[in-house]
Structures are given as structure tokens and as C-alpha cells.
Amino acid sequence: xxxxxxxxxxxxxxxxxxxxxxxxxxxxxxxxxxxxxxxxxxxxxxxxxxxxxxxxxxxxxxxxxxxxxxxxxxxxxxxxxxxxxxxxxxxxxxxxxxx
Numbered sequence: 459x460x461x462x463x464x465x466x467x468x469x470x471x472x473x474x475x476x477x478x479x480x481x482x483x484x485x486x487x488x489x490x491x492x493x494x495x496x497x498x499x500x501x502x503x504x505x506x507x508x509x510x511x512x513x514x515x516x517x518x519x520x521x522x523x524x525x526x527x528x529x530x531x532x533x534x535x536x537x538x539x540x541x542x543x544x545x546x547x548x549x550x551x552x553x554x555x556x557x
Contacts, residue, residue, distance in 0.1 A: 527534040
């Protein structure tokens with residue numbers, strides 16, 4: 459009858475440490491600061507920022523157009539009339555104000 463021998467204590471310790479380190483590195487690769495989930499969050503945030511950049515570029519282009527139309531080199535009389543009415547509250551002599 460052969461007696462069953464327990465594995466040496468060093469092998470058990472080695473296996474436990476190896477398993478623990480492997481679990482830690484897998485967790486860090488998925489959940490850590492540079493893990494897969496963080497990468498997905500960064501990509502989504504990048505897409506949102508790209509959309510915001512496009513919107514801001516459109517706003518800047520619109521404002522540049524309005525600024526050009528009010529400059530001395532290019533004067534848009536309709537825009538000037540609109541701004542004089544809105545900002546200064548001016549009106550022409552032949553108009554009637556209805557409140």
C-alpha cells in the first residue's frame with residue numbers, strides 16, 4: 459500500500475504567488491489606469507471632443523463672417539441696419555413703432 463504524499467510546501471507557495479500575480483496583472487490590464495476600459499473611455503471622450511471642435515469651428519467661421527461684414531473694407535448695409543436697430547434702438551423716420 460502506497461501512502462499518498464502531499465506536494466512539497468514550496469510548490470504550493472510558488473503556485474499561490476504565481477496565481478496571485480497573474481490575477482493582479484490581468485485585473486490591471488482590464489481595469490487599471492492604462493487598461494482596456496480606460497482606453498475605451500478615452501476613445502469615446504475623443505469622439506465627443508472632435509464633435510465639439512467641429513461645432514466650435516462652425517461658430518468661429520460664422521463670427522468671422524459677421525466681423526468681416528462689419529469691417530471697414532466690407533460693409534453690409536443690411537447687417538449694419540439690423541445692428542443699429544438691435545443695439546441702439548434706432549428706427550427710420552417713416553416707420554411706426556407698435557408696442
